[in-house]
Amino acid sequence: MSMLIINELHASIEEREILKGISLTVNPGEVHAIMGPNGSGKSTLASVLAGRETYEVTSGSVAFDGKDLLDMAPEERAREGMFLAFQYPVEIPGVSTTNFLKTAVNEKRKAVGLAPLDAVQFMKMMKEKMSLVQIDQTLLSRSLNEGFSGGEKKRNEIFQMAMLEPRLGILDETDSGLDIDALRLVANGVNKLRNKDNAFVVITHYQRLLEYIVPDFVHVMYNGRLVKSGGKELALELEDKGYDWIKEEAHEMA
Amino acid sequence: MNTLESAIQLPVRIEQWWHAQQKKESASPVIERMQKAYASFKTHGFPHVKMEDWKYTDVRKVTEYPYAWPVKNEHRLSREYFKSFLLAGLKDVYRLVFVNGYLQEDLSILPGGDNQFTVTHLGDDKGTDHYEEYLGRVANMDTPFTALNTALHSDGVLIHIKKNAEVDKPVLVYYVALTDNDLYLIQPRNIVITEPGSKVQFAEIFVSKGVEPSLTNVVTEIKAGEGSYVDYSRIQMEENRNFQISYTGIEQQKNSRIDTHVLCLNGAFIRNDLHFTLQGSNCTSIMNGLYILDDEQFLDNHTRVDHAVPNCMSDQLYKGILNGKSTGVFNGKIIVHPDAQKTNAYQRNVNVLLSDNATINTKPQLEIFADDVRCTHGATAGFIDEEAIFYMQARGISKEEARKLLMNAYANEIVDKMNVEALKDPLREYIAQKLK
Numbered sequence: 226m227s228m229l230i231i232n233e234l235h236a237s238i239e240e241r242e243i244l245k246g247i248s249l250t251v252n253p254g255e256v257h258a259i260m261g262p263n264g265s266g267k268s269t270l271a272s273v274l275a276g277r278e279t280y281e282v283t284s285g286s287v288a289f290d291g292k293d294l295l296d297m298a299p300e301e302r303a304r305e306g307m308f309l310a311f312q313y314p315v316e317i318p319g320v321s322t323t324n325f326l327k328t329a330v331n332e333k334r335k336a337v338g339l340a341p342l343d344a345v346q347f348m349k350m351m352k353e354k355m356s357l358v359q360i361d362q363t364l365l366s367r368s369l370n371e372g373f374s375g376g377e378k379k380r381n382e383i384f385q386m387a388m389l390e391p392r393l394g395i396l397d398e399t400d401s402g403l404d405i406d407a408l409r410l411v412a413n414g415v416n417k418l419r420n421k422d423n424a425f426v427v428i429t430h431y432q433r434l435l436e437y438i439v440p441d442f443v444h445v446m447y448n449g450r451l452v453k454s455g456g457k458e459l460a461l462e463l464e465d466k467g468y469d470w471i472k473e474e475a476h477e478m479a
Numbered sequence: 480m481n482t483l484e485s486a487i488q489l490p491v492r493i494e495q496w497w498h499a500q501q502k503k504e505s506a507s508p509v510i511e512r513m514q515k516a517y518a519s520f521k522t523h524g525f526p527h528v529k530m531e532d533w534k535y536t537d538v539r540k541v542t543e544y545p546y547a548w549p550v551k552n553e554h555r556l557s558r559e560y561f562k563s564f565l566l567a568g569l570k571d572v573y574r575l576v577f578v579n580g581y582l583q584e585d586l587s588i589l590p591g592g593d594n595q596f597t598v599t600h601l602g603d604d605k606g607t608d609h610y611e612e613y614l615g616r617v618a619n620m621d622t623p624f625t626a627l628n629t630a631l632h633s634d635g636v637l638i639h640i641k642k643n644a645e646v647d648k649p650v651l652v653y654y655v656a657l658t659d660n661d662l663y664l665i666q667p668r669n670i671v672i673t674e675p676g677s678k679v680q681f682a683e684i685f686v687s688k689g690v691e692p693s694l695t696n697v698v699t700e701i702k703a704g705e706g707s708y709v710d711y712s713r714i715q716m717e718e719n720r721n722f723q724i725s726y727t728g729i730e731q732q733k734n735s736r737i738d739t740h741v742l743c744l745n746g747a748f749i750r751n752d753l754h755f756t757l758q759g760s761n762c763t764s765i766m767n768g769l770y771i772l773d774d775e776q777f778l779d780n781h782t783r784v785d786h787a788v789p790n791c792m793s794d795q796l797y798k799g800i801l802n803g804k805s806t807g808v809f810n811g812k813i814i815v816h817p818d819a820q821k822t823n824a825y826q827r828n829v830n831v832l833l834s835d836n837a838t839i840n841t842k843p844q845l846e847i848f849a850d851d852v853r854c855t856h857g858a859t860a861g862f863i864d865e866e867a868i869f870y871m872q873a874r875g876i877s878k879e880e881a882r883k884l885l886m887n888a889y890a891n892e893i894v895d896k897m898n899v900e901a902l903k904d905p906l907r908e909y910i911a912q913k914l915k
Contacts (some may be wrong), residue, residue, distance in 0.1 A: 275873050303875035315870040319888025328884065329874040336875070368888075385874065 226291065227252050228424050229393060234285035236273045243269045244287070245449035251393065254421040258435055258460060259428045261446035267428045268312060271397040275309035275384070276302050290392070297453040303329075304336035306392030310382040310399050317369040322381060323351070325369050326388050333389060354387040358414035376407035383414040394418070395426045400434040412437030432464035447475050489542050489664075490524065496548050497631055509611050516620060517630035523623050532622075535808045535840045536779045541694050541722040541748050546664040549579035549633065554657045561586055564655060564686045565716055565909065568762040569901045573650045579657055580633035580665040580695075582593035590878035593735040596643045596679070601635040601668065609637050613670050617700035619754055628698040632668035634800040638681070640707070642674040649680035649710075649899045654697065656721055658689030663810050665695040673731075680899050682712035685746070687721045692747070694722045701727065705759065710738045710898045716909065719774065726752045733788075735758025740897045741780065741797075743770040743850045744909060748777045755784040757791045757819075768797035772805035772837070779808035785848075786819035793823070798893055799830040800886060800914070801837035809841040809858070817848045826856040831863055831889065886914045 229251040236244040243266045251257055273280050275285065276299035287294040289305060297305065317325065330350075331341040340398050342350065355362065358380050369376050379399050384456055386394050396415070400408055415425065415438050435443070435457065443459040444451045447468070452475045453459065463471070504510050525542050526533040556578055564566035575598065576586040582600060589598060599609055606667045618625050627710050640646060649793055656665055672682055683699065695717075703709050715723060725748055729737055743749050755764045770778050784793045799807050809828045843856040863882060871881035894903055 280833055298878070299869060299872035300875050300877050303873055309873050311870065315864075315867045317867055317870070317885065317888070319892055320884055325871070325874070325884070328880065329871075329876055332877070332880070333875045389874065437914075 228290060230288040232286045232288075234270075234273070234287060235283045236269060236280045237283055238269075238280050241451055242283070243280070244273065247449075247451055249451060251424045251426065253392075253424055255442065256419070256425045256427060256438065256440045258424065258440035259426060259446055259451075260430065260432070260443060260460060260463055262472070263430065265446045266449045267308050267325045267446050268397055271309055271426075274302075274395060275299060275307065300332070303391075304333050304387070308386050308389055308391035308394045310386060310394065310396045312377075312397040312399075312401060314370045314378040314382055316371045318371050320369050321363040321367060322385075323367050324325050325383060326351075329385075330388060331419070350388065354384060357387050357417050358384045359410055360384045370398055375402040376404065376410075379403060379407065379411055380414070383411050387414065387418055391423065393424050393426070395428070397428050398430065399427075400429055400431065408434060409437060432460045435460045447471055452474075482628050483585070485785040487545065489544070489546060492546065492548075493627070493631065494521075507611070509614060512615055513630045516615065516626040519620060519818060520623055520630060523626075523896045526623050532781065534803040535806070536750055536751075536777075538724075540777070541692075541724075543777060544662055544692055544694070546694060547661045548859070549581070549652060549663045549665060551581050551634075552635065554579050555583060556586065556655060556657075556659045558586065561653075561655070564653070564688070566684050566686075566714065566902060566905055567653060569651065570649050572901060573646075574653070575636060575650070576653045576655065577667050578655050579663055580667045582634050582636060582904050593644050594641065596638055596640045596650075599639065599708055601637055601638040601670075606811040608834070613637060613672060613700065613702065614668075615700075615703055617730045618698055619728060622726060622752065624696050624724045625698050628666050628668055628696050628726070632666045635668035635670070637670040637672065640671070640677040640679050643676040644674070645677065646679040649682060649901065651682045651684060654683065654685045654695065655657070656685075656687035656689065656717060657896045658687065658691040658693060658720075660691075662691040663693045665693055665697075667695075667697050669699045670710070670748065671699070671701045673701075673709055673735075675705040675707060677704065678708045680710040682714065682899055682902065683786070685715045685723060687717040689718075689720075692720045692722060694724070696724045697726070699725070699727045701729045701737070703729065703731045705732040706734040707732075708736045712740040712742070712897060712899060712902065713751070713908070714742045714744065714902070715743045715746050715749055719745070719747050719776070721746055722748040723860065724750045726754070728754050728756075729764075730756045730758060731762040734761045735759070736763040736765075738765040738896075738898060740893065741766070741768045741769065742893070742906065743768075743772075743778050743780070744906075744913065746776065746778075750779045752780065753780075753782045755793065756788055757788060757793075758786070760788045760790040762791040764791070764793040766793070766795035766797070767893050767896045768795075769799075769890055770797075770807060771800045771890060771910065772807055773802040773913070775803065776805045776807065778806075779810075781810045781812075783812040784814070784824065786815045786822045786824065788818060789820045789822070791819065791822055791824040793825070796824040796893070797828045798889065799828070800829060800833060800890060801839055802833040804834070804836045806837070809839070810844065811842075811856070812844045812846070813854065813856070815845075815847045815849050815852050817850050822849060822852040822854070824852070828858040830860040831886070832860060833863060833886075883914060884909070887911055890914070
C-alpha cells in the first residue's frame with residue numbers, strides 16, 4: 226500500500242492560492258526530492274502536510290497510511306508517524322531538548338498504547354540516537370534550540386527525527402545555511418535512518434544535498450504545481466541548466 | 480457586626496483605633512515617630528488614581544470594607560492547622576508565624592543559642608533601643624499606607640543578624656490571614672538588620688483562609704550592613720478574597736548584595752512597593768519577579784532603585800502571565816543620581832497575555848543624572864508564541880500540553896533563580912496547578 230497519496234491538493238493563505246493542484250504518491254522505502262525556485266510553494270506543501278493552521282486547504286485530499294491526513298490535528302499526524310524537520314527550528318526557552326523529547330516520545334507511545342519509557346530506557350535510547358547524528362550531550366541539556374548555531378539546530382532536527390522514528394520524514398530545506406561538513410553530518414544521519422519501511426520527502430533548492438541523500442525520484446515544483454518528475458539525474462540537469470527552462474516549459478504548457 | 484457599625488468608614492475606624500492605642504502608650508521617641516506618621520496619613524488620606532504612582536490602582540476597591548481591628552490572641556493556629564497551609568511545614572528552616580498580624584510565638588522555630596541572630600518582639604516592648612533606632616528609618620514615609628502602618632502596626636519583630644554570622648537555615652516568616660469570623664485590617668511591621676559580613680536567606684510568605692475579605696498592609700524594612708548578603712523572597716499566595724498592600728524598603732551599605740524574588744501567585748488585589756536605596760559603593764541589587772494572574776485578579780508592582788553612589792549594579796527581570804480578566808501594572812523606576820557614576824542598571828519586564836480580556840500596564844522608567852553609566856531597559860507584552868506551539872505539536876505534543884510546557888518553563892525561569900532550595904519544588908508545583 227502506498228504510504229502517502231496526495232491528490233489534487235489546493236491550499237491558500239489569506240485567499241491567495243499557493244498550491245494549485247499537487248498530486249504525489251510516496252511508497253515505503255522511497256526518497257522523493259522536491260526542488261524548485263524560491264516561492265514555488267515547496268515549504269507550503271511541507272507546512273500543509275504537517276498541519277500548520279495558517280494555510281487553508283481548499284480542495285483535494287491527502288491519505289497517510291490510508292487515513293485522511295487533513296482531518297488530523299498536527300500532533301495526531303506526528304503520532305501517526307509524520308515528521309517535519311523545520312526550515313527554521315523554533316527556540317523554546319526553558320525547555321531542554323531532553324525534556325521536550327521525553328514528553329514527545331511518551332506522547333507518541335501513549336497514542337499507540339505503549340507504556341512510557343522510564344528514565345533509564347529513555348537515556349539508553351538517547352545515547353544510541355546521539356551517535357547517529359553525532360550530537361553532543363551538553364547541547365541536549367540546554368534550552369531547545371536557544372542560542373544554537375544554524376548547523377546545531379538542523380542536526381537537532383535530525384536527532385529528534387531519529388528519536389521519534391517516523392514513517393515519513395519531511396525535510397524542509399534542511400540544507401539551507403549549512404556548510405559542507407554540517408551538511409554531510411545531517412545527510413549521514415538521514416541515510417542511517419533510511420529503511421524499507423520508511424520514506425522521506427526532501428525539499429531543497431539546491432542539488433548539493435542530493436549528492437549525499439540520493440533520491441529515487443525528483444520532482445520540480447513551480448508556481449504551486451509539480452511540473453516535472455524524473456529520476457535523480459533530473460537534479461543534475463537542474464544544477465546544470467538552472468530553473469529557467471522549467472519556467473518556460475511551464476508557461477508553454479499553460 | 481450590626482449595620483450601624485458597618486456603616487462607619489475606614490478612616491473613621493482608623494481614627495478610633497489610633498486613639499485607643501494612644502491611651503495605652505506613654506511618651507517616647509518611638510511614639511513621637513508614630514504620631515508624626517499618623518499626622519501624615521491623616522493629612523493625605525488614602526492615595527487616589529489622580530496620583531501618578533496610583534494611576535492604575537484604585538484603592539477604593541479595598542478600602543471601602545468595614546474592617547475590624549484584629550484582637551491579639553483571638554485567632555490561634557494549632558500546629559496541625561498551620562501545616563495545612565501552602566509552603567508550611569518545611570523542614571530545616573527557622574520560622575516565625577504571624578496570625579492576623581500578631582506573632583504566635585509557640586509556632587516559632589529559632590536557633591538554640593543566639594550566636595547567629597536575635598529576634599526581638601516589637602509588640603512586647605515599644606521602648607527598646609532597637610525599636611527606637613530602626614523603626615521607620617528605611618521605609619519611605621511619603622506613601623500613605625506606609626505611614627498608616629508606622630502609626631498603627633499590630634505587631635512585628637526585629638531580626639538582627641550578627642556580624643559575620645552566616646545563618647545556617649533560611650528564616651521564613653509566614654503571614655496567615657484568618658477571616659472566618661470577620662473582615663480585618665492586618666498591619667504587621669518587621670525589620671531585618673544584617674550586620675557587616677553576615678549572610679541570611681529571608682522569606683515572607685502570605686497565605687489566607689476564610690470567608691471574609693482582609694486587607695493586609697505590611698511594611699518590611701531591611702538594612703543591609705557592609706559586605707552583607709541577603710537573599711529575600713516574598714511569596715504571595717492568598718485566596719481570591721484577600722487584599723494586600725506591601726512596602727519593602729531596603730537600604731544597602733557598601734559591598735552588600737541583595738537578591739529579591741517577588742512571586743505574586745495569588746490574591747484578589749496586590750500592590751507591592753519595593754524600594755532600594757544604595758548608600759555605599761559596589762552594591763549589587765537583584766530583582767526577580769513573577770506574577771501569574773487570572774480571573775479578575777489585580778496586581779501592581781512598583782519598584783524603585785535609587786543609585787546614590789558610584790559603582791553599583793542593579794539587575795531586574797519581572798515576568799508576568801495574565802489570564803482571564805486580570806489586570807497587571809508594572810512600574811520600575813531606576814534613578815541614577817548625579818554622583819552615581821559607573822552605575823550598571825538593567826531592567827526588563829516581559830508579559831504574556833493568555834486572554835484577550837487581560838490587561839497589562841507597563842512603564843519602565845529610567846532617570847539618569849550621571850553621565851558615565853550603563854543602563855538598559857525594556858518592556859514587552861505579547862501573546863503566547865504560536866510558532867513554538869506548532870513546533871511542539873509537530874512532535875506529537877498536544878496543544879494543551881505544549882502550552883503548559885511553554886508557560887511553566889517561562890515562569891520557572893524566575894523560580895530557578897531563587898536560592899531557598901526548599902521552596903522551589905513546592906512553588907513549581909503550585910505554578911503548574913495554577914497554569915492548568
